[in-house]
Amino acid sequence: MSGEDRPEADREGGLPHPRRVYDLFGQDAALNEAEAAISSGRMHHAWMVSGPKGVGKASFAYRLARRLLGARATDEAGLASDPDDPVCRRLEALSHPDFLLIRRPYNDKTGKLKGEIPVEEARRAPEFFSKSASGKGWRVCIVDSADELNVNSANALLKTLEEPPQRGLLILIVNTPGRLLPTIRSRCRRLILRAPSIEATTQWLMDRHQMSADEAQRAAMLAQGAPGRALALAETDAPALMATIDTALSGLPRLDRAAIAQIAASATRKGGEQIKPITLDFLVADAQNRARALALETGGADRAGAWVEAADRLTRLARESETLYLDPKQTLYAAFGLMQDAAQAD
Numbered sequence: 001m002s003g004e005d006r007p008e009a010d011r012e013g014g015l016p017h018p019r020r021v022y023d024l025f026g027q028d029a030a031l032n033e034a035e036a037a038i039s040s041g042r043m044h045h046a047w048m049v050s051g052p053k054g055v056g057k058a059s060f061a062y063r064l065a066r067r068l069l070g071a072r073a074t075d076e077a078g079l080a081s082d083p084d085d086p087v088c089r090r091l092e093a094l095s096h097p098d099f100l101l102i103r104r105p106y107n108d109k110t111g112k113l114k115g116e117i118p119v120e121e122a123r124r125a126p127e128f129f130s131k132s133a134s135g136k137g138w139r140v141c142i143v144d145s146a147d148e149l150n151v152n153s154a155n156a157l158l159k160t161l162e163e164p165p166q167r168g169l170l171i172l173i174v175n176t177p178g179r180l181l182p183t184i185r186s187r188c189r190r191l192i193l194r195a196p197s198i199e200a201t202t203q204w205l206m207d208r209h210q211m212s213a214d215e216a217q218r219a220a221m222l223a224q225g226a227p228g229r230a231l232a233l234a235e236t237d238a239p240a241l242m243a244t245i246d247t248a249l250s251g252l253p254r255l256d257r258a259a260i261a262q263i264a265a266s267a268t269r270k271g272g273e274q275i276k277p278i279t280l281d282f283l284v285a286d287a288q289n290r291a292r293a294l295a296l297e298t299g300g301a302d303r304a305g306a307w308v309e310a311a312d313r314l315t316r317l318a319r320e321s322e323t324l325y326l327d328p329k330q331t332l333y334a335a336f337g338l339m340q341d342a343a344q345a346d
Contacts, residue, residue, distance in 0.1 A: 009104035009113050010058060010144040010173075013232050013274055018058035018144075019101075020092050022083050025204050025227045026196030027056050031078035033191065034064050043068075044189040045164035048146070050174040051193030053281065054229025060193060061142050061171045066091060068138040068169060069098055100128045100141040102157075104148055115319055117143070122153035129165035139168045146172040147179045148319070154181050161187040176315075195225035205230060236274045241266070245282050248336060253343035260336050264329040276328045280318040283335050287311035287342060294346070303346050310342035 011017045024031070030049075037043045047064075049057045063079045071081035071088050081088055090096040102121050104114050125141050133139050141160075143149070149157060160170055161184060177185060195201070198220045204227060205216035211234065218239045223229035241263070248259035267275035291307035294300035314335055321331040 006106045007113055008106075009148075010101075012054070012228070013277075014235060015228065015232055019062050019094070021059045021062070022080070022088075023208065024056050024059045024063055024078065025208075026200060026225075027060055027193055028078060030060055030191055030193050031063070034060075035079060038067065043169065045168060046161055046170040046172065046188040047191055048172045048174055048177065048180075048185065048188035049191050049193065050177050052195050052224065052226045052229070053175060054223060054226035054232060055193045055195050056226075056228060057173045057193055058142075058144055059228070061144070061173055062091065064171065065099060065140040065142060065169075068140055069096060070137050097134045098137065098139045100124060100139075102141060102143045103145075113322065116150045117148045117153045118150070119152040119156050122149060122156035125157055125160045125170065126163075129160055129168045129170075133167065137167070139165065140171065141169070142171045142173065144173040146174050146184070147176050149180075154184060158183055158187075195223075196227065198225045201225045201227050201230055205234070209234075232274075233278065236278060238278060241275065241278060242282060245279060245286075249286065249339060253340050255336055255340050260333065264332045267328040267332060276321065276332060277318065279332060280314060280321070280335055283339060284311050284314045284318070287314060287339065290342075290346075306342045306345035310338050313338050 008017060049061060051057055063081070066081040066085075066088055067073070067079045069087050069091070071091075072085040074080045074082050087096065091099055094101060102117060102125060104117055105121060106113055125143075128141060129139060131139075143157070146154075146157075157170075158181065160168075172180075172184070172188060174180060177190075196204070198217075201220040201223070202213070202216045205211045205219060206213060209216075209231065211219070215234060216230075219230040219234040222233050222238050222242055244259050244263055248256045248263065250256065263275065263279055266272045267279070287307045287310040291304040291311065294304035294307065297303075317331065317335055317338070320326060321328070
C-alpha cells in the first residue's frame with residue numbers, strides 16, 4: 001500500500017488531514033493567546049491542547065507550527081499562513097526537517113494501524129529535539145493524540161518535558177486530559193478549545209460549505225457546535241442514526257434489541273463504514289454525560305464511577321475495533337452491552 005493510500009490515525013473519515021486544513025473557525029481566543037505568547041518571546045516549551053472532538057485542536061496545532069517554522073503570513077488574522085508557501089507544502093508532505101509528527105503508526109506487515117503510540121515513536125522526540133534547527137528558527141513536534149500514549153511511551157516523552165530544548169515546541173493534542181500522566185500535565189501550558197455556539201457553527205456550515213439551513217443546523221446540533229465534527233456527521237444520515245441510538249437506550253437497563261439490530265445492519269451495508277465509529281462516539285459521549293450528571297448530584301459520585309468506566313471501555317473498544325478490524329456488528333453489540341452493564345451498576 002502506498003503512503004498516500006495508508007490510513008492515518010489522526011484523520012477523521014473522508015475529511016482532509018488537519019495539516020492540509022487552513023480554515024480554523026471559532027478559535028479566535030486560542031489564536032490570540034498563541035500570538036501573544038510568540039510576541040512576548042516567552043513561548044512555553046510544551047502546550048497541551050484539549051477540547052471536544054472535532055473542535056479544531058489539530059488544525060490549531062498546525063496553524064501554530066506553520067507560523068513558528070516561518071511560513072509566510074497572510075492578511076487574515078490568527079496566525080494564518082499562505083498555503084502556497086514552501087513551509088506549508090513541506091508540512092503537508094511531512095518532509096519539513098524541523099517538524100516531527102508522533103501518532104499511532106501504520107504496520108506494513110499487518111496492514112493495520114497500531115492500537116497505541118509505541119515507545120519507539122515517543123523516543124523520536126528526544127532525538128529530534130537534540131539536533132539544531134535547519135535555520136535559526138524553531139523545531140516543532142505534534143503528538144496526536146497524547147491520549148494514545150502507553151505508559152512506556154509517555155515516560156519516554158517525559159524526558160523531553162523534563163529537559164526542554166531551546167526554541168523547541170512540543171504540542172500535545174489531548175481529548176481526555178485525565179488519561180495523561182500527572183507529571184506530563186504539570187509540565188505543559190494548558191489551552192482548552194471551546195466549541196462555538198450551535199448557531200455560529202450552523203452559519204459557518206452554510207457560508208463555507210454550502211449546506212442548506214436544515215442540514216447545517218442538524219449537523220451543528222449533533223456535534224454540539226464542534227465544526228469539524230459537524231462536517232464529519234454531515235457525511236452520514238446522522239440525525240436518523242441518533243434517533244435510533246436514542247431508541248436503543250431509552251429503556252436502560254433494558255435495551256431495544258430491534259433498534260440495535262437496525263444500527264448493526266446499517267453498519268455492514270455498502271456505504272455504511274461511518275455508522276460504527278459515529279455510534280461509538282455517541283455512546284462514549286452519552287456515558288460521559290451521564291457520569292457528569294451523577295457527579296453533580298448529592299451522593300452521586302459513586303454511581304458516576306460506573307459510567308466513567310463505561311466511557312473508558314467504550315473508547316478502548318472503538319480503538320481496538322479500528323486497529324484490529326473487529327467485526328462491526330459484534331463491536332456494536334458489545335458497545336451497547338457496556339452501556340447496559342453501566343446502567344445495571346448505577
